[in-house]
Amino acid sequence: MTAPMVPSTVVSPDLLAVLEQLSPELQQLVFDFAEFLVQRQDQVVEVQLVKAVKPKRIRDLDRGAVVWMSDDFDDPLPDEFWLGENDPLMMTPEPTQSIVPVSD
Secondary structure, eight states: OOOOOOOOSSOOHHHHHHHHHSOHHHHHHHHHHHHHHHHHHHHHHHHHHHHHOOOOOOTTTTTTOOOOOOTTTTSOOOHHHHHTTTOTTTSOOOOOOOOOOOOO
16 A cells, blocks of 8 residues: 655745746736645545445335336337437438529
8 A cells, every 4th residue: 555645845946947937927827726726626625525435225225115117118119219210310401402602
């Protein structure tokens, strides 16, 4: 098992050198973005903690529940279903008139 990564509190000299080359406006933009990332990181950690806790499953919780199923549930599906006939998603659109530009 590997040790968890501990964030360093020391800013690398390379990062400082790059930041010093930026204008004050861009430095402020980088600072704002860094604050955003810190807030986002806290939210991600909270979400991961919530997902880690799984509720305990309860056996036979739905025993005796009324379940309705159509009488024709096991009947074979018609050919129209398999062939896509009368399916608006599978129908090709009607041909449209093409607009031809008029040349002068």
